[in-house]
Amino acid sequence: MTGRIAIVGLGPGAPELVTPLASETLAAATDLVGYAPYLARLPERVGQRRHASDNREELARARQALELAAEGKAVAVVSSGDPGVFAMASAMFEAIETGKSAWKDIDVTVVPGVSAMLAAAARVGAPLGHDFCVISLSDNLKPWDLVLKRLEAAAAGDFIIVLYNPASKARPWQLGDAFRLIARHRASSTPVIFAHAVSQPDERIDITTLADADPANADMRTLIIIGSSATKLIAKDGRPAFVYTPRHAELALP
Ligand code: SAH
Numbered sequence: 001m002t003g004r005i006a007i008v009g010l011g012p013g014a015p016e017l018v019t020p021l022a023s024e025t026l027a028a029a030t031d032l033v034g035y036a037p038y039l040a041r042l043p044e045r046v047g048q049r050r051h052a053s054d055n056r057e058e059l060a061r062a063r064q065a066l067e068l069a070a071e072g073k074a075v076a077v078v079s080s081g082d083p084g085v086f087a088m089a090s091a092m093f094e095a096i097e098t099g100k101s102a103w104k105d106i107d108v109t110v111v112p113g114v115s116a117m118l119a120a121a122a123r124v125g126a127p128l129g130h131d132f133c134v135i136s137l138s139d140n141l142k143p144w145d146l147v148l149k150r151l152e153a154a155a156a157g158d159f160i161i162v163l164y165n166p167a168s169k170a171r172p173w174q175l176g177d178a179f180r181l182i183a184r185h186r187a188s189s190t191p192v193i194f195a196h197a198v199s200q201p202d203e204r205i206d207i208t209t210l211a212d213a214d215p216a217n218a219d220m221r222t223l224i225i226i227g228s229s230a231t232k233l234i235a236k237d238g239r240p241a242f243v244y245t246p247r248h249a250e251l252a253l254p
């Protein structure tokens with residue numbers, strides 16, 4: 001008997017942001033596969049097995065899930081946020097494409113989740129209201145020169161820019177370089193949002209400007225949104241400002 005695999009997005013952290021379909025799919029699984037901290041978010045269920053792994057072992061984890069499904073298990077592979085955004089769904093399809101031919105017959109579904117950028121944007125208003133680009137700053141899986149090329153194009157194109165994976169202990173300097181590159185194209189007053197651990201108990205949201213953006217303020221659990229030339233701030237007395245990008249845009253390119 002062939003089993004099945006669902007690649008499930010858990011959202012940014014808060015249980016209320018797990019979709020009903022994700023909850024149903026997790027409840028129906030015989031086996032859960034994923035990065036240990038993501039599995040730790042889920043309630044223990046009698047009879048359900050957990051296969052926790054390291055964050056860097058995506059392809060190995062995907063193959064493990066496929067082996068389990070080939071044995072007839074109902075496997076849920078979990079990701080934070082949305083599983084298709086810098087996450088497990090692509091690793092799963094790569095494993096299927098390059099793996100055993102029988103794996104192509106396994107029933108695979110992707111269950112979407114609330115990606116960190118959507119939860120972060122919602123916290124401050126509507127910064128992603130117009131055209132935006134999403135870039136992972138991690139150079140673990142691509143050369144840094146490609147990151148720079150894409151940042152340059154996004155900055156020159158006056159896109160709102162969302163940065164995933166902005167910094168980690170092993171990558172302390174990249175974000176400063178990214179801010180400097182973008183500052184060559186944008187006003188120093190451009191709004192910048194640091195959204196740390198959105199929807200989790202230690203959530204912290206800082207709204208600042210490109211001139212004042214401090215790279216040391218970001219870590220592995222931070223997402224950054226840099227406004228376009230149209231992104232605006234609505235200041236409120238004693239409370240955090242709203243940030244939004246209007247639905248209309250003018251040609252602001254040089
Ligand atoms: N699939 C995930 C992204 C995984 S990449 C999603 O759709 O959200 C990991 C990066 O996502 C982190 O380095 C951070 O930049 C961002 N991230 C994930 N969860 C977050 C949260 N709760 N708050 C802020 N950023 C988060």
